[in-house]
Amino acid sequence: MLKITDLYKTFNPGTVNEKQVLKGVDLELKDKDFVTVIGGNGAGKSTILNMIAGVHYPDKGSIVLEDEDITYIPEYKRAKYLGRVFQDPMMGTASNMAIEENLALAYRRGDRRGFAWGITKEEKEIYVDKLKELDLGLEDRLTTKVGLLSGGQRQALTLLMAALRKPKLLLLDEHTAALDPKTAEKVLKLSEQIISDNALTALMVTHNMKNAIQYGNRLIMMYDGRIIYDVSGEEKRNLKVNDLLEKFQSVSGGEFANDRMMLS
Amino acid sequence: MNILMAMFGAVSQGLVWATLALGVYVTFRILNFADMSCEGSFALGGSISAVLMVKLGFNPFLTVILATLGGMIAGAITGFLHTKLKIPAILSGILTMIGLYSINLRIMGQANTSLIGQDTMITIIRKILPTPEVLGIKDSTLQTWVVLGIGFVFTVVVIGLIYWYFGTEIGCCIRATGNNETMVRAQGVNTDVMKILGLVISNGLIALSGALVTQSQGFADVKMGVGAIVIGLASIVIGEVIFLRPRNFASRLLSIMIGSVIYRMIIALVLQLGLNTDDLKLFTAIVVAIALSIPTLKKNRAATRKGAV
Numbered sequence: 001m002l003k004i005t006d007l008y009k010t011f012n013p014g015t016v017n018e019k020q021v022l023k024g025v026d027l028e029l030k031d032k033d034f035v036t037v038i039g040g041n042g043a044g045k046s047t048i049l050n051m052i053a054g055v056h057y058p059d060k061g062s063i064v065l066e067d068e069d070i071t072y073i074p075e076y077k078r079a080k081y082l083g084r085v086f087q088d089p090m091m092g093t094a095s096n097m098a099i100e101e102n103l104a105l106a107y108r109r110g111d112r113r114g115f116a117w118g119i120t121k122e123e124k125e126i127y128v129d130k131l132k133e134l135d136l137g138l139e140d141r142l143t144t145k146v147g148l149l150s151g152g153q154r155q156a157l158t159l160l161m162a163a164l165r166k167p168k169l170l171l172l173d174e175h176t177a178a179l180d181p182k183t184a185e186k187v188l189k190l191s192e193q194i195i196s197d198n199a200l201t202a203l204m205v206t207h208n209m210k211n212a213i214q215y216g217n218r219l220i221m222m223y224d225g226r227i228i229y230d231v232s233g234e235e236k237r238n239l240k241v242n243d244l245l246e247k248f249q250s251v252s253g254g255e256f257a258n259d260r261m262m263l264s
Numbered sequence: 265m266n267i268l269m270a271m272f273g274a275v276s277q278g279l280v281w282a283t284l285a286l287g288v289y290v291t292f293r294i295l296n297f298a299d300m301s302c303e304g305s306f307a308l309g310g311s312i313s314a315v316l317m318v319k320l321g322f323n324p325f326l327t328v329i330l331a332t333l334g335g336m337i338a339g340a341i342t343g344f345l346h347t348k349l350k351i352p353a354i355l356s357g358i359l360t361m362i363g364l365y366s367i368n369l370r371i372m373g374q375a376n377t378s379l380i381g382q383d384t385m386i387t388i389i390r391k392i393l394p395t396p397e398v399l400g401i402k403d404s405t406l407q408t409w410v411v412l413g414i415g416f417v418f419t420v421v422v423i424g425l426i427y428w429y430f431g432t433e434i435g436c437c438i439r440a441t442g443n444n445e446t447m448v449r450a451q452g453v454n455t456d457v458m459k460i461l462g463l464v465i466s467n468g469l470i471a472l473s474g475a476l477v478t479q480s481q482g483f484a485d486v487k488m489g490v491g492a493i494v495i496g497l498a499s500i501v502i503g504e505v506i507f508l509r510p511r512n513f514a515s516r517l518l519s520i521m522i523g524s525v526i527y528r529m530i531i532a533l534v535l536q537l538g539l540n541t542d543d544l545k546l547f548t549a550i551v552v553a554i555a556l557s558i559p560t561l562k563k564n565r566a567a568t569r570k571g572a573v
Contacts, residue, residue, distance in 0.1 A: 053450070079452035092450070094443040097436075105440055108433060109452045118436035161451075 002029040007061035023225035039222035080110025083162030092158030095147030106161035152183035172204040274532040278525030279415025287469030288496025300357030304364025306489035309474025314377040314484035335471020343460030499524035501555035
C-alpha cells in the first residue's frame with residue numbers, strides 16, 4: 001500500500017552543515033502493517049516520516065501511496081491520506097482552541113472548508129463518544145482549551161484526531177518521547193488499540209528498543225540513512241533487546257555508547 | 265461642560281476608529297501576525313473614499329465599500345509577499361505600507377483632500393434629520409450624534425460579520441493557523457491561503473475605518489495612518505484589561521469596541537489636562553508598551569515570589 005523507492009535526501013547542500021540523511025531507502029508496507037522504526041540520532045527515521053508527510057521533498061526517489069505518486073504533492077494536500085502524531089505534544093493540537101474545535105478541524109481533514117458553521121451539534125455527540133473511549137474524562141470538557149491539558153492528554157487527543165477520519169496511513173513520530181514512562185506506556189497502549197480498532201496501517205518511529213519489539217508486526221532498524229535490518233512475523237515476535245543491540249553494534253562499531261537509543 | 269462635550273466627541277471618535285482596532289485584532293491576535301501594512305491601508309481607505317466623492321461624485325456610502333475593497337487588495341499583497349515570496353511578516357507589512365504611501369499620493373494627486381462643501385454620509389443623514397434648531401441642540405452636538413450613530417452601526421455590523429466568519433469552517437482554520445500552523449497543515453488546510461485571507465479581512469476593515477474617519481473629520485490625509493497599528497493595539501489591550509476573562513468571542517469583540525471608545529476618552533482627558541497634541545503619539549506608545557508588558561511583568565513577579573532568581 002506504501003512503496004518507497006530509492007529515497008535520497010541531503011540537508012543544507014553546499015554548506016558546512018551539509019548532511020546526507022537518507023542514502024537510498026527502499027521500503028514497502030502492506031495493508032494493516034504496524035511497523036516500528038528504530039535507530040540512533042540522525043539515522044533518518046524522522047526524515048522518512050517527514051518525506052511521507054510532505055514536510056520535506058526528497059532529492060531523489062519516489063513515494064507511492066496506494067497507486068498514487070505523492071512524492072511532490074504539497075503537505076496540506078496529501079494530509080487527507082495521513083494521520084499524524086508528533087514528538088512534541090504541542091504540535092498536534094491548537095492550544096488556544098477548545099477540545100471540540102480541534103476535533104472539528106480533524107473531522108474535516110481533506111474536505112473543502114466552506115462557510116458552513118465550523119462545528120455542529122450532531123458531531124459533538126460523536127466527539128463525546130470517541131472521547132469516552134479514551135477514558136481520560138475529556139468527554140465532560142469539550143469546551144476546555146487544549147492548552148490546559150497535560151502532554152499525555154494532548155497526545156491522546158492528537159491520536160484520536162489522527163484516526164477520526166480513517167487515514168490510509170498513520171504516522172507516529174516518537175510520539176511518546178516527551179512523556180513520562182507511565183504516561184508513555186498508556187499512550188502506546190492507546191495507539192495500539194486505535195490502530196487495531198480501525199484496522200490502520202501505521203509507521204511508528206521510536207527510540208525505545210523494548211517498545212519497538214513489543215508493538216507492531218514488523219520492525220525496521222535504520223543506521224546512517226539506510227535500512228539495515230527488517231524483521232517481521234515469527235522472527236520479530238522472538239526478538240530480544242540483546243539481538244537488536246548486537247545487530248546495531250555490528251554495523252555501528254564503537255559509536256553505540258554515545259547514542260540516545262534507550263535500552264530499557 | 266467642556267469636558268463632557270469632549271467626552272461625547274471621544275465616544276463618537278472611538279466608534280469610527282473601532283473597526284480599525286477590530287482589523288488589527290484579526291491579524292495581531294487571531295493570526296498572530298504583526299501587520300504594519302495597516303498604516304498604509306488606513307490612509308488608502310481614506311484616500312479612495314475622499315477622491316471618489318470629490319473628483320468622481322460617487323455616493324459616499326458606495327465609496328466606503330470601494331475603500332474596503334481597496335484595503336482588501338492591500339492585505340492580499342502583504343499576504344503574497346509573506347507566504348509566496350517568504351519575506352518576513354514585519355517586513356512584508358512595511359513594504360506594503362511604504363508602497364501605499366506613494367499610491368495614496370497618486371490617488372489623491374496631492375497630500376490631502378478636503379471634503380468641505382462635499383456630500384458625505386454625515387451630511388446625507390443630517391438632511392433627513394430635523395435641524396438642530398428644531399431639536400433644540402447645538403449644530404456641533406447634532407454633528408457628533410450623527411457620527412456616533414454611523415460609527416455605532418458600522419462597528420456593530422462588522423462585529424457581527426467577524427463573529428460569523430470566524431465561526432465558519434474557514435474561519436476556524438484561520439484561527440488555528442494563528443495558533444499552530446503545523447497542525448493545520450496536517451489537517452489538510454493550506455495555511456498560506458488562510459494567512460492571506462486573514463490579512464485581506466483585516467486590511468479591508470482597516471480601510472473601512474479609514475473611510476469612516478475621513479468622512480467624519482472632513483478630509484483625507486496621506487499621513488492619517490501613521491500610528492494606526494498602535495492605536496489599534498491600544499484599543500485591544502484596554503479592552504483586554506477591562507474584560508479580564510471574556511466569556512466568549514462576542515464579548516471579546518465587544519471589548520475591543522469599548523476599548524477603542526475608552527482610548528479616545530483617555531486621549532480627550534489628557535488633552536483637557538493640558539497635554540501637548542505633539543506628545544500624543546509618544547503617550548500612546550508608552551501606554552501600549554506598558555499594557556503589552558503586563559503579562560511578562562506578572563510572570564516575573566510570580567517567579568520571584570516562588571524564589572526564582
